[in-house]
Amino acid sequence: MTGVQHITHILKKCEKSINILRSLSGAFLLEPCNKSSLSALDKIQYKSLRIIVGAMKSSPTNALQVECSDHLSIRRQYLADRFLFKVIQNSSHPLIDKLHQLSEFISYDKSWTYKTTPSLFRSFLKFLRLPSPVHQCVLNPLFDNPYHSLVYQPDISLDLGISKKSTDAEVRLQDYISKKWNNWLVMYTDASKLSDQECVGAAVWIPKYKIILNFKCPPVSSVFSGEAIAILEALLYTESHNVDKTVILSDSKSCLQAILSNPFRNKSNFPCILIIRDVLYRCHLQGIRVSLAWIPGHSGIVGNEAVDLMAKDATNNSCLTHPQVFCHDLFSLATQKMMSSWLAEWKESSKVKGKYYADIQNFIPKKPWFFEYNEASKFCTSTLCRLRLGHSSTPVHLAKIRIRDNSLCECGLDDGSPDHIFFNCPKYSVSLYDILPPYIPKPTNFKTLLNYVNSPFIVILCNYITSNNIKL
Numbered sequence: 001m002t003g004v005q006h007i008t009h010i011l012k013k014c015e016k017s018i019n020i021l022r023s024l025s026g027a028f029l030l031e032p033c034n035k036s037s038l039s040a041l042d043k044i045q046y047k048s049l050r051i052i053v054g055a056m057k058s059s060p061t062n063a064l065q066v067e068c069s070d071h072l073s074i075r076r077q078y079l080a081d082r083f084l085f086k087v088i089q090n091s092s093h094p095l096i097d098k099l100h101q102l103s104e105f106i107s108y109d110k111s112w113t114y115k116t117t118p119s120l121f122r123s124f125l126k127f128l129r130l131p132s133p134v135h136q137c138v139l140n141p142l143f144d145n146p147y148h149s150l151v152y153q154p155d156i157s158l159d160l161g162i163s164k165k166s167t168d169a170e171v172r173l174q175d176y177i178s179k180k181w182n183n184w185l186v187m188y189t190d191a192s193k194l195s196d197q198e199c200v201g202a203a204v205w206i207p208k209y210k211i212i213l214n215f216k217c218p219p220v221s222s223v224f225s226g227e228a229i230a231i232l233e234a235l236l237y238t239e240s241h242n243v244d245k246t247v248i249l250s251d252s253k254s255c256l257q258a259i260l261s262n263p264f265r266n267k268s269n270f271p272c273i274l275i276i277r278d279v280l281y282r283c284h285l286q287g288i289r290v291s292l293a294w295i296p297g298h299s300g301i302v303g304n305e306a307v308d309l310m311a312k313d314a315t316n317n318s319c320l321t322h323p324q325v326f327c328h329d330l331f332s333l334a335t336q337k338m339m340s341s342w343l344a345e346w347k348e349s350s351k352v353k354g355k356y357y358a359d360i361q362n363f364i365p366k367k368p369w370f371f372e373y374n375e376a377s378k379f380c381t382s383t384l385c386r387l388r389l390g391h392s393s394t395p396v397h398l399a400k401i402r403i404r405d406n407s408l409c410e411c412g413l414d415d416g417s418p419d420h421i422f423f424n425c426p427k428y429s430v431s432l433y434d435i436l437p438p439y440i441p442k443p444t445n446f447k448t449l450l451n452y453v454n455s456p457f458i459v460i461l462c463n464y465i466t467s468n469n470i471k472l
């Protein structure tokens with residue numbers, strides 16, 4: 001009776017199922033799929049979300065999804081977008097042709113006007129409608145660049161001993177330059193993005209010759225790409241003018257780290273970074289010495305402050321000098337699209353159900369609030385989630401769903417609403433209203449307080465619930 005046989009049996013059984021998972025993982029095509037099957041999947045998700053936040057069975061599902069920041073069909077679309085945006089960077093990928101064929105077929109076949117198109121196809125349409133062309137390679141970006149440029153070790157310093165907090169950053173930088181890079185041509189680079197809708201500006205500033213080079217990239221571009229373009233342009237200037245010793249100073253640590261990292265060990269190789277490596281290698285072959293270094297931004301370094309203004313200025317350039325977008329920047333577009341389509345759906349659906357919750361939560365959170373405040377006990381987060389969803393075990397709600405025959409509080413003085421329980425009920429020695437912090441404007445009601453889950457007030461709220469053992 002050691003149980004060994006039983007366990008071996010279970011292990012064998014599990015191993016079979018694991019093999020199925022193994023073969024399916026990585027390629028899980030759910031759409032196109034039968035609508036009722038997909039809705040069964042939604043139902044099981046609602047069930048799980050209810051258990052996670054401890055919500056009541058009657059809670060509106062659309063509100064539940066927002067509270068937990070999870071929405072299956074919107075997430076499927078998001079994953080399809082990301083997948084497609086990755087695929088299209090390879091212009092020879094077989095899927096691109098197939099999707100073009102499908103798009104022609106759909107435009108001829110009228111019956112499609114009444115059907116929902118597959119999510120991957122919708123992602124493809126997004127790609128076709130992009131206002132900017134996408135940077136594509138025929139091969140994997142790694143194979144599109146010469147091998148020697150990939151293994152070349154560029155000279156990059158990430159620490160000159162000047163920190164963000166240094167008050168004498170300019171003096172220390174000039175001192176460093178005169179010691180290490182005496183007689184080298186100094187260039188400053190920077191990029192700027194004022195908002196998601198606006199173009200990205202990039203600039204190179206060469207104080208010795210009073211030369212400003214400025215560039216503009218489409219709004220989809222990230223600041224990272226802008227920084228990379230500024231560095232690339234500084235390098236191209238160095239190469240074309242045959243400047244024998246150049247030092248390029250950038251305040252983008254992430255960009256310099258990306259250039260420094262080994263492309264073979266890197267999961268995500270940015271095409272623009274590989275191009276920079278290639279130019280660096282070419283300079284090396286021509287005997288042109290180039291150093292790159294990180295300097296802190298916004299810390300009083302004169303050249304950096306100047307190039308920052310120039311990059312901001314470049315966002316207003318009339319000409320888009322770098323119209324192509326890189327695939328890695330499209331990923332954030334997928335996130336933006338997911339959030340905006342969910343918000344539109346939430347605004348529409350909350351007119352019918354989840355109205356109470358919509359007054360409290362009018363935007364889609366990136367993460368659930370209880371992820372941010374993880375010291376809260378499950379008891380506390382459940383109570384707050386129930387109160388926010390407007391479906392909690394208050395006497396008023398229990399009477400509404402006919403579990404109780406009256407809505408009176410146990411104290412017998414008033415209806416057992418959240419306002420009464422937290423502000424006026426004599427059962428609790430201190431009223432929450434009296435201990436509200438000064439940053440919460442009074443008069444207020446309890447529903448308004450439920451807006452404050454992302455603020456320090458959450459601590460007071462949770463302590464109040466726990467110390468008074470309020471079970472709702």
Ligand SMILES: [Zn+2]
Binds near residue numbers: 409410412414427
């Ligand atoms: Zn009471």
